[in-house]
Amino acid sequence: MTTNKKLTPSTALHPIVTPILNVKTETPRNKRFTLSAAPIARIATPGQFMMVWIPGTDEIPMSISNASGDQVEFTVARVGDATTALHKLKPGDLLGVRGPLGEGFVFPKKPKGKALLLVAGGCGTPPILFAATTALETGFAVDVALGATTSEELLFQQPFKELKLRNLVVATDDGSEGIQGTSVDAAAFLLEANSEYAASLACGPEGMLVNLNLLLQKFPIPLQVSLERYMKCGVGLCGHCIIDSKGRRVCHEGPVFDVKTLKNSDFGRWTRDSTGKRHPVNPTDTTCPS
Amino acid sequence: MTTNKKLTPSTALHPIVTPILNVKTETPRNKRFTLSAAPIARIATPGQFMMVWIPGTDEIPMSISNASGDQVEFTVARVGDATTALHKLKPGDLLGVRGPLGEGFVFPKKPKGKALLLVAGGCGTPPILFAATTALETGFAVDVALGATTSEELLFQQPFKELKLRNLVVATDDGSEGIQGTSVDAAAFLLEANSEYAASLACGPEGMLVNLNLLLQKFPIPLQVSLERYMKCGVGLCGHCIIDSKGRRVCHEGPVFDVKTLKNSDFGRWTRDSTGKRHPVNPTDTTCPS
Amino acid sequence: MAVKDREKKNSRLKVKIGSVKLPNPTILASGVLGVAAGGLIRAWKDGAAAVVTKTVGLQPRSGHPGPRIVGLYGNSLMNAMGIPNPGIEDYLPEINAAVNQSIPVIGSALGSSPEEFAKVAVALRKAGVTAIELNVSCPHVGSLYLLGMDPQSTSAVVSQVVKQTEKEIPVWVKLPGSTDYPRLVQVAKAAEKAGASAVVALNTLPALALDVESRRPLLGAGIGGLSGPAIKPIAIRAVWELYQSGLTIPIIGVGGILTGQDVIEYFLAGASAVEIGTGVLTRGSTIFTQICDELTEYMKRHRIKRITQLTGRMKSQDVKT
Amino acid sequence: MAVKDREKKNSRLKVKIGSVKLPNPTILASGVLGVAAGGLIRAWKDGAAAVVTKTVGLQPRSGHPGPRIVGLYGNSLMNAMGIPNPGIEDYLPEINAAVNQSIPVIGSALGSSPEEFAKVAVALRKAGVTAIELNVSCPHVGSLYLLGMDPQSTSAVVSQVVKQTEKEIPVWVKLPGSTDYPRLVQVAKAAEKAGASAVVALNTLPALALDVESRRPLLGAGIGGLSGPAIKPIAIRAVWELYQSGLTIPIIGVGGILTGQDVIEYFLAGASAVEIGTGVLTRGSTIFTQICDELTEYMKRHRIKRITQLTGRMKSQDVKT
Numbered sequence A, B: 001m002t003t004n005k006k007l008t009p010s011t012a013l014h015p016i017v018t019p020i021l022n023v024k025t026e027t028p029r030n031k032r033f034t035l036s037a038a039p040i041a042r043i044a045t046p047g048q049f050m051m052v053w054i055p056g057t058d059e060i061p062m063s064i065s066n067a068s069g070d071q072v073e074f075t076v077a078r079v080g081d082a083t084t085a086l087h088k089l090k091p092g093d094l095l096g097v098r099g100p101l102g103e104g105f106v107f108p109k110k111p112k113g114k115a116l117l118l119v120a121g122g123c124g125t126p127p128i129l130f131a132a133t134t135a136l137e138t139g140f141a142v143d144v145a146l147g148a149t150t151s152e153e154l155l156f157q158q159p160f161k162e163l164k165l166r167n168l169v170v171a172t173d174d175g176s177e178g179i180q181g182t183s184v185d186a187a188a189f190l191l192e193a194n195s196e197y198a199a200s201l202a203c204g205p206e207g208m209l210v211n212l213n214l215l216l217q218k219f220p221i222p223l224q225v226s227l228e229r230y231m232k233c234g235v236g237l238c239g240h241c242i243i244d245s246k247g248r249r250v251c252h253e254g255p256v257f258d259v260k261t262l263k264n265s266d267f268g269r270w271t272r273d274s275t276g277k278r279h280p281v282n283p284t285d286t287t288c289p290s
Numbered sequence C, D: 001m002a003v004k005d006r007e008k009k010n011s012r013l014k015v016k017i018g019s020v021k022l023p024n025p026t027i028l029a030s031g032v033l034g035v036a037a038g039g040l041i042r043a044w045k046d047g048a049a050a051v052v053t054k055t056v057g058l059q060p061r062s063g064h065p066g067p068r069i070v071g072l073y074g075n076s077l078m079n080a081m082g083i084p085n086p087g088i089e090d091y092l093p094e095i096n097a098a099v100n101q102s103i104p105v106i107g108s109a110l111g112s113s114p115e116e117f118a119k120v121a122v123a124l125r126k127a128g129v130t131a132i133e134l135n136v137s138c139p140h141v142g143s144l145y146l147l148g149m150d151p152q153s154t155s156a157v158v159s160q161v162v163k164q165t166e167k168e169i170p171v172w173v174k175l176p177g178s179t180d181y182p183r184l185v186q187v188a189k190a191a192e193k194a195g196a197s198a199v200v201a202l203n204t205l206p207a208l209a210l211d212v213e214s215r216r217p218l219l220g221a222g223i224g225g226l227s228g229p230a231i232k233p234i235a236i237r238a239v240w241e242l243y244q245s246g247l248t249i250p251i252i253g254v255g256g257i258l259t260g261q262d263v264i265e266y267f268l269a270g271a272s273a274v275e276i277g278t279g280v281l282t283r284g285s286t287i288f289t290q291i292c293d294e295l296t297e298y299m300k301r302h303r304i305k306r307i308t309q310l311t312g313r314m315k316s317q318d319v320k321t
């Protein structure tokens, strides 16, 4: 065997420990963090994630919400111990990041003249921002369906507006802004006007992804969804995030899957807790999982 | 630190274990062994050596007497346990080789129109054969002074004759062939006719090298000598083969040295046994050290 | 290639570990891919002759906080998962799914007392596992490591497990990653005497790696277990020590295996089969078929009919200790 | 750069190991370059603050047959030199040549009894060495390794050496490459009580590597000692265990150091200085200056005045064992 891997462990396995450059409060619940981590930033694609180490607390998976030059960003919804600890950190505080991990969204070939339907539900919005940016750079027309519980929790409305999107349709559960409903309702709204999409890319609560998949049954639009599962190693070794009998790992073959490959999987059905115990996914729960 | 070394240990540190392809009896005391060891053969230069492992016996240093294509050759004088064990081996038997080790002869720049004086004393002949071949390929005119105790121990007379040498002068201690005397006498003979050499490259018993150096004092010819010292690691780690207060290692900075760098060294003065104990070199002993 | 075809192609690779017959000597090590049935099945489809489950106890464990793994120089790894597992009851569906596909599953058990070990083993046996592997050696969970370094305690666990499983199922003991050979041999012999059918050598070695920026251990639990190429020569040394100690039960080698050559090394030192963990990260889950192909190539080139002929065949007349 | 200039540039790196003051924490490890005075001098000129001699006994030893070293995956190494040395009397000229240049030389001694150790130590002291390092831990020579795993025997050796050298010279004890921490701590505490001034952790770990073509061990002696990156996390684990055990004498870390970062890791775990062996192969003999430059860069970036402030400063509130 000849392996060409260098002796220095890859940044997928060994954290880059680096000070926080910037923290921005995006919504009452979400903060965006910027770090300098060139080896990750330079090769990251939308949908990939990092394991973020909060020294002294825990290491948790976070989607990359932007990568440019030497810098990476991720955006954290405060839901529990580790995310609360993260929210308390300030520029200059140290974080460790391993990545980029997993497989991101796969953009269809020949973008010219084609449109993508991006669907972002609440805490699932970060990778969609990165995907929208990249899709536009690649030459796609991009429509975004953006949902949140309420007006003030609408994530990245401003950054999305600054992009040259074709359409941005907003939905809130309480109707405080845009359509009253979920991001799936926003997507339905877009599909009514025009259903010529080369693909749909989505991230959000699993119930929302299930509903979107149901909606898209009626259209010949391939759907890619980004899943969340409890992650321990993040590199495909431990098996904690496996979702089917083929042994597909959310951290390694995912987190983004073509929904067709998820037919006989735990998608919409089962999830595991930190012990590895399976719990049913509530498919009608369209709020953020955490 | 970024190191570019591959995970597979280098062949300098981990033996290539491979069957003997050919054994040729060159003189009653010397046998030539051919092996296939591409990673060594492809980069070896004249004067470099290998550590040759005779499984179950020992590992000993051997100069490379030829390297072409994927094959390397070395030529062994039977002097003790390990070399006797080697002499008993047949094609198909396994040997391990680590290398190429050390620094070989440095050929002067711009060979065109220049001549080299190669001086080979007895058991020191193998690297000189390789050097002669390479020097001719590089474009030098090559004179060889070849010495041995007696006619039948003259090593590689035939191969030397097959090369397009400018002159080959032979000497034997007992006068049974060529000049009566040592290879230094043969060199003196050549120098009388013509002393326009770009450099002299020599290998043989240390007394002979000392004498050659004395002889060359009168000429403006830089001399490179290949030394022998007891070797344990062969890669510059253990320090057993150190010859001066600068810590120069015969296995690493040598075995070939410009004789000028040897001024304040053990050259012609001290050698170490297997325990590391120093013993005086007998400078008048011009027979093979082993 | 279908599993059956592969077995035919690699017919020289059949092994026996006591009464356990396997088509090749490669086994998925505990803690790798095995949290979910899908992982066990994948490893088997990708060539593993048998698969060891994640170590499981009576009660659920969340394991240690992250980071839980960190890669080191030279493809070695440290982990401090802390043996997360849902407890035997909730883990049974995973085992069943694999056993239903006729996959030889080895159930890895832990416990805080001989009785607890035995309860888990009994449940594993009921689930139809091929053998039990007792994890008395995890270096980052409670006192497991010390248990496995103590001949008496290990003997007590093995006896209890053998008794409660009515001697009806092979019991393997996974030894601690230690360089204390006299002790490892004592433990192995105590296990043998208490009825163990094989020993597995070694678990990960206790280790510590630090991040110099935050000045903290790189693993959430602080101490972790070292695996991968770094530990291979240490584990092979242990296998050889066990082999020539007079132990009569088979030895399963584990630690740092990446290639067929590595497997041969373990066999020559005395192993009858091997387990592979970290290699799944380095070469992917098809490492098992890759290695079997490399082994068959080696066997053919050396005209060896059965890999079992290689066990303990290191030429060692000159070896000093 | 002259040695003096370097010391000025790296003024943050000064350390003390008991009474031994050194301009930086890097020491050439025993067995590397040190057979000859020229090697000791070279390492010092290339930045080592002190140099440990080849281990030397009363009688000459030829050492083991070759191969004596073999490189493994990931820049790790195994050696079974077998401690070749000319015996103390014939080795004295090498020490004198180094001592005459005012190089801090640490004399490494072995013996087959406390008395033999003491005789070598006395001769070393006469030769003007700065400290004695007792090699009770070579894993491929006789029973040295077992000696260093036994608190009583180690204590007997240390007492005798301390007595015969009239408590006039620091005595360091080099611990075996072992994962048996309770025992290592016992040995270190026994050594401390018997008068040792420092412990050195660790020597190489016992290991075995095979060539699958010849089916023989890759080293002439069979068993060898593992060094280099493979053992770093194991040795750091040992250093930390020793540090937090209540031991009061300083700990010198050794094993797998290649970079300034590695040295910081050892300090954070509890080391007061380090020794470097295999790294000389990987980065050349200037590894010492290279590392000192890396350390100074780290110290400046982190605004740390003295490297001594880092000893044991791992943030470890969460570390479980």
Ligand SMILES: Cc1cc2nc3c(=O)[nH]c(=O)nc-3n(C[C@H](O)[C@H](O)[C@H](O)COP(=O)(O)OP(=O)(O)OC[C@H]3O[C@@H](n4cnc5c(N)ncnc54)[C@H](O)[C@@H]3O)c2cc1C
Pocket (backbone or CB within 6 Å): A049, A058, A059, A060, A061, A062, A063, A064, A074, A075, A076, A077, A078, A079, A080, A081, A082, A083, A084, A123, A126, A127, A227, A228, A229, A230, A231, A232, A255, A273, A289, A290
């Ligand atoms: C691929 C992926 C990408 C993600 N991207 C983002 C993102 O961009 N922004 C964001 O805010 N959140 C993201 N998450 C979710 C985020 O990882 C969890 O919210 C976070 O781990 C919660 O940690 P906690 O300690 O604060 O919460 P806890 O109180 O520990 O738990 C709250 C919830 O978080 C989940 N959780 C806890 N630890 C983990 C873990 N190690 N792996 C997976 N889930 C965990 C639990 O299942 C639980 O439901 C992502 C998750 C995955 C798997």
Ligand SMILES: Cc1cc2nc3c(=O)[nH]c(=O)nc-3n(C[C@H](O)[C@H](O)[C@H](O)COP(=O)(O)OP(=O)(O)OC[C@H]3O[C@@H](n4cnc5c(N)ncnc54)[C@H](O)[C@@H]3O)c2cc1C
Pocket (backbone or CB within 6 Å): B049, B058, B059, B060, B061, B062, B063, B064, B074, B075, B076, B077, B078, B079, B080, B081, B082, B083, B084, B123, B126, B127, B227, B228, B229, B230, B231, B232, B255, B273, B289, B290
């Ligand atoms: C760089 C170098 C290149 C060499 N090239 C050749 C060559 O091309 N052909 C050839 O026949 N010989 C060569 N030698 C000499 C050869 O290594 C010795 O003859 C051989 O090691 C003797 O081993 P033995 O067991 O047969 O003899 P022993 O009975 O062990 O000793 C006989 C003599 O060989 C020397 N010797 C033994 N072991 C070693 C060792 N490990 N390193 C160095 N010397 C040793 C001893 O000093 C002693 O004087 C070379 C030596 C060196 C250092």
Ligand SMILES: Cc1cc2nc3c(=O)[nH]c(=O)nc-3n(C[C@H](O)[C@H](O)[C@H](O)COP(=O)(O)O)c2cc1C
Pocket (backbone or CB within 6 Å): A237, A238, C029, C030, C031, C032, C054, C055, C069, C077, C079, C081, C083, C108, C135, C138, C174, C202, C203, C204, C226, C227, C228, C229, C231, C254, C255, C256, C257, C275, C276, C277, C278, C279
């Ligand atoms: C991520 C990970 C988790 C592990 N979990 C367990 C476990 O639960 N039970 C166990 O007995 N060994 C466990 N081990 C140890 C392995 O089974 C194996 O003994 C060790 O890793 C050495 O083999 P390797 O070098 O091939 O990985 C684990 C190892 C790793 C890397």
Ligand SMILES: Cc1cc2nc3c(=O)[nH]c(=O)nc-3n(C[C@H](O)[C@H](O)[C@H](O)COP(=O)(O)O)c2cc1C
Pocket (backbone or CB within 6 Å): B237, B238, D029, D030, D031, D032, D054, D055, D069, D077, D079, D081, D083, D108, D135, D138, D174, D202, D203, D204, D226, D227, D228, D229, D231, D254, D255, D256, D257, D275, D276, D277, D278, D279
């Ligand atoms: C070639 C070689 C020879 C060694 N000889 C000795 C020795 O004579 N005495 C000793 O105490 N340690 C000896 N050692 C062990 C080293 O001093 C050191 O403890 C070990 O190699 C770990 O450090 P490293 O990883 O930096 O090499 C030797 C190591 C090597 C590689």
Ligand code: FES
Pocket (backbone or CB within 6 Å): A230, A231, A232, A233, A234, A235, A236, A237, A238, A239, A240, A241, A242, A249, A250, A251, A252
């Ligand atoms: S988290 Fe370990 S395999 Fe995905």
Ligand code: FES
Pocket (backbone or CB within 6 Å): B230, B231, B232, B233, B234, B235, B236, B237, B238, B239, B240, B241, B242, B249, B250, B251, B252
């Ligand atoms: S033989 Fe070891 S340094 Fe030259």
